[in-house]
Amino acid sequence: MQSKAATILGFSLILGLAALGFLVQQMAVKFKEYERVVNVKGLAEQEVAADTVIWPIQFTVADNQLGSLFETLEQQSGLITAFLQQGGVEASAISRAAPNVIDKKAQQYGEGDRAEFRYIASQTLTVYSKDVAKIRGLISAIGQLGRQGIVFNQDPYQNRVEYSFTALNELKPQMIEEATKQAREVALKFAQDSQSQLGKIKTASQGQFSISDRDANTPHIKKVRVVTTVEYYLSD
Incomplete structure (x- = not known):
């Protein structure tokens, strides 16, 4: 009886370890899928008159x-x-x-x-x-x-x-939205080319807004510029 019980216990341990190994393997695969990312940038520019x-x-x-x-x-x-x-x-x-x-x-x-x-x-x-x-x-x-x-x-x-130009705060929401949308379009194109699916955003950062003269001859026309950096998850 003791020998039979030991055999059943050993068999159960083997099955348990096999199941645990399978689960760990699946979790590792899933984790690696989440590590696949694409890093893209989106640019928004707008010309405005100096105020x-x-x-x-x-x-x-x-x-x-x-x-x-x-x-x-x-x-x-x-x-x-x-x-x-x-x-x-x-x-x-x-x-x-x-x-x-x-x-x-x-x-x-x-x-x-x-x-x-x-x-x-x-x-x-x-x-x-x-x-x-x-x-x-x-x-x-x-x-x-x-x-x-x-x-x-x-x-x-x-x-x-x-x-x-002093009305930058009025332009910020629209320009950030435009830059983020452009970044997503680039990421979608990359995902399609690599036969992947675009997932959720992993990280996102907004660059500083810059205001400069359009050119040396028209300093009263300003160019406002911002670049956003977005990192997306990729999956098969």
């Missing part, structure tokens, strides 16, 4: 007398301000920086007594506006003040007009 402009207007005056130098600065600053206000720019949108005055005779390595004018002064008026179209029109027309003796500094680096 804010910062326009620095710098002009220069030269004279041999400080008194008349500052009088000319004040006069020309008034002419520029009047031009802007006549063009529809409110006074609150115009700020004036302190003038920068250079004394040629006070410079150790300057032209000294050979300079035609002892004093050279520059002043900058800055316009901050949300009406980009209006300011662009004024930028094109301000050159006519040169007929009244105003000398503008046209340095493209120090006096560069800056355009920006």
Whole structure:
């Protein structure tokens, strides 16, 4: 009886171990299926018009007398301000920086007594506006003040007009949806080509939004861009 019981127990253990091995094997196969993934990226781009402009207007005056130098600065600053206000720019949108005055005779390595004018002064008026179209029109027309003796500094680096786009939050949901949809289309194509089925999302990450000029000649047109990265499971 004891021998028979031992035989039955041993046979049962063998069957149990075989069943356990089969289950472990099936789980391993299933686990490996879940490890098959495809990593894709989706891109969304959109062109938008800038909604804010910062326009620095710098002009220069030269004279041999400080008194008349500052009088000319004040006069020309008034002419520029009047031009802007006549063009529809409110006074609150115009700020004036302190003038920068250079004394040629006070410079150790300057032209000294050979300079035609002892004093050279520059002043900058800055316009901050949300009406980009209006300011662009004024930028094109301000050159006519040169007929009244105003000398503008046209340095493209120090006096560069800056355009920006501030309504990014309004575009984010739509662009993220577009980028994610594009990523899924790429993943579906990959799955079809590899004779697989596209499963659920394993991981997803959103890249940073970037805003840049469309090109060097149209800085008032901005290109908004975002890239999303999505990882999908694949199955047979």
